[in-house]
Amino acid sequence: MTHATSAATAPSVVEMADLVKTFGNRRALDGISASVAPGEIVALLGPNGAGKSTLIGCLLGFLLPSSGSVRIFGHEAGELPPDIRARTGYVPQSMNAFSSFRVGQLIDYLGTFYAVPPPPPDPALLAWANLDMTARVKGLSGGQKQRLSIVLAFRHRPDFLVLDEPVASLDPQARRDFMTLLADYCAASQRSVLISSHILSDLEKVATRALFVARGRIVHDTPMARFRDSIRWIVPAEGAPALPADLLRGCPALKMLGGNEATGAVLVDGWCDSMRGHVAEVAEIRTPDLEAAFLEITR
Numbered sequence: 270m271t272h273a274t275s276a277a278t279a280p281s282v283v284e285m286a287d288l289v290k291t292f293g294n295r296r297a298l299d300g301i302s303a304s305v306a307p308g309e310i311v312a313l314l315g316p317n318g319a320g321k322s323t324l325i326g327c328l329l330g331f332l333l334p335s336s337g338s339v340r341i342f343g344h345e346a347g348e349l350p351p352d353i354r355a356r357t358g359y360v361p362q363s364m365n366a367f368s369s370f371r372v373g374q375l376i377d378y379l380g381t382f383y384a385v386p387p388p389p390p391d392p393a394l395l396a397w398a399n400l401d402m403t404a405r406v407k408g409l410s411g412g413q414k415q416r417l418s419i420v421l422a423f424r425h426r427p428d429f430l431v432l433d434e435p436v437a438s439l440d441p442q443a444r445r446d447f448m449t450l451l452a453d454y455c456a457a458s459q460r461s462v463l464i465s466s467h468i469l470s471d472l473e474k475v476a477t478r479a480l481f482v483a484r485g486r487i488v489h490d491t492p493m494a495r496f497r498d499s500i501r502w503i504v505p506a507e508g509a510p511a512l513p514a515d516l517l518r519g520c521p522a523l524k525m526l527g528g529n530e531a532t533g534a535v536l537v538d539g540w541c542d543s544m545r546g547h548v549a550e551v552a553e554i555r556t557p558d559l560e561a562a563f564l565e566i567t568r
């Protein structure tokens with residue numbers, strides 16, 4: 270499938286507006302507004318209990334929002350028509366169903382549920398999964414089940430994929446190769462992905478955007494290109510115990526994302542190298558990786 274319009278002008282694949290989900294008196298999602306554009310690989314990042322799986326449940330229509338809305342390809346997530354549902358794919362955290370099937374049987378069987386029978390699984394993905402088609406699902410290891418669930422989700426070449434911790438059980442080589450396959454899959458046809466994972470070094474390589482979630486809210490939403498260019502640690506220089514109070518006021522474009530009381534360092538967004546002269550005397554500029562920024566932003 271091709272799209273003539275660019276990601277900047279094309280309609281959103283996903284649109285979430287002031288999404289709230291409560292369980293009893295627990296507010297798991299507390300007003301989430303975000304979108305996913307065609308071609309984006311969005312990393313959904315947050316500590317345990319932040320609300321990632323709840324958000325994914327609302328997206329896929331497993332959970333009914335308490336208020337607000339989620340639209341996928343312009344349709345309310347809980348009421349997707351079959352042709353729109355067929356454009357989405359999902360890799361769950363774990364796969365416990367269909368345990369008596371053999372791998373090949375299951376791939377064929379699930380193919381019969383589509384209105385238009387899907388093509389056979391992509392040979393490159395099958396080679397990556399390296400599964401014995403005659404093995405029973407219940408006899409697969411955790412990582413092999415995860416590989417199978419990825420093969421099944423990609424089977425019908427969906428335009429929008431939701432991956433909930435898809436690589437937690439994969440070995441490092443399989444994870445690395447999968448991330449390359451995922452990036453190629455999206456780049457080829459402007460397909461979109463929302464991927465939740467705690468392995469941030471993987472996401473750093475393929476994500477085009479990062480959504481940081483904490484306590485049911487989006488605490489930061491940034492394209493990865495901006496993350497690389499403009500999120501920096503400003504660390505007090507040797508011998509300078511703290512940054513001058515007016516430092517950030519001198520660079521009004523800077524937004525403070527966090528700080529380390531012990532070292533006096535601050536994490537900022539909006540950095541550009543022309544500011545270097547302003548702080549050179551008192552501070553050193555360091556580039557954080559995604560994990561370091563995550564720890565600070567979701568604290």
Ligand SMILES: Nc1ncnc2c1ncn2[C@@H]1O[C@H](COP(=O)(O)OP(=O)(O)OP(=O)(O)O)[C@@H](O)[C@H]1O
Binds near residue numbers: 297324
């Ligand atoms: N069915 C439920 N009933 C009650 N509370 C729930 C339910 N599902 C989730 N919660 C609560 O909602 C909050 C968000 O949970 P959620 O599973 O979405 O977090 P998460 O970010 O996916 O966490 P993890 O990284 O551990 O998978 C948590 O406080 C959790 O206890």
